[in-house]
Amino acid sequence: MDHPLPLPVERAIRKLGSDIALARRRRYISQESLAERMGASLSTVRRMEKGDVRVPIHFFGRALHVFGEIQALERLLDTSRDDIGLTLMDERLPKRVRSKPRPPGAL
Template identity: 60%
Template sequence: MTKLGEDLSRARRRRGLTQQSLAERAGVGISTLRRLEAGDPRMQLHVLARVLHVFGDIDRLDKLMDAGVDDIGLALMDEQLPKRVRPRKGSNAF
């Protein structure tokens, strides 16, 4: 969360926005924005979404927990794969 906050702060500054300006554009209070940039883990997701929308990067939320790149989940599934696959009785094998 700390890195996310630092990255958001850097993105804001690169765009030449003050905290007050970004807070107004995102429709949040300045104290909320400061907590987001500080990496407060209690921050609500909709605040992040609003800030990303102001930055024009709302599509990044789409990739946040993309199942296709869930390395741990895929590894756990691979561990459960059978060692070999046998045809079922009475089924037509290729």
């Protein structure tokens, strides 16, 4: 079953593609050179820069790597900073923690 892509997702991918194109131009890198460095075809780079949602995410990651920005991908959903997830976990914590009874003779 094919679900339509939510508009915010489409916009975010389009913006990422546009940002990659801008970063490439600011570094004076041609699309051909970026494709070669990424191990991708020229058409993939062009589609990625246009925000084509069918371009696999690893190509976006490869572009970020070429630009020295791969840590941006690593931080996308950093679980140590996931405020919602951490709050939900904290809500499930027990109110009290009781010690388990020790067997006789144990320290």
